[in-house]
Amino acid sequence: MPVESADELEAILGYDTIAVVGCSSTPGKAAHDVPKYLLEHGYNVLPVNPYADEIFGREVDDSLADVEEEIDVVCIFRPSDEVSEIVDAALERDDVRVIWTQQGIRDDEAAARAETDGRTVVQDRCMKVQHRRLVA
Numbered sequence: 001m002p003v004e005s006a007d008e009l010e011a012i013l014g015y016d017t018i019a020v021v022g023c024s025s026t027p028g029k030a031a032h033d034v035p036k037y038l039l040e041h042g043y044n045v046l047p048v049n050p051y052a053d054e055i056f057g058r059e060v061d062d063s064l065a066d067v068e069e070e071i072d073v074v075c076i077f078r079p080s081d082e083v084s085e086i087v088d089a090a091l092e093r094d095d096v097r098v099i100w101t102q103q104g105i106r107d108d109e110a111a112a113r114a115e116t117d118g119r120t121v122v123q124d125r126c127m128k129v130q131h132r133r134l135v136a
Contacts, residue, residue, distance in 0.1 A: 015072035022077035
């Protein structure tokens with residue numbers, strides 16, 4: 001079952017490094033503003049987007065496979081029909097502890113695969129909203 005409790009969400013928000021798949025370079029989009037908020041609150045945000053070279057003054061990786069740093073959380077800002085492929089890429093890595101899909105984004109089958117592989121899953125929740133509610 002995906003994480004629902006405040007205690008579990010707060011524990012997840014204690015991780016440091018977040019790869020943001022679908023991170024946007026366009027201010028005003030949630031896929032830009034949420035990761036920017038996380039960066040401003042001390043998280044190591046790793047933007048992942050094959051169509052951008054730099055976001056927040058950071059080099060952007062084309063895919064999760066290209067990220068050289070260790071990842072704690074994969075935060076997904078892509079349509080629900082793309083989640084399965086992203087989850088599979090996350091499961092190829094040994095370092096990813098949590099897969100988090102943002103508000104309005106979910107794939108129950110992909111979530112079940114991730115949980116079966118021992119990963120924690122959060123679906124259909126905004127990381128910024130949860131951080132403000134539980135940590136800030």
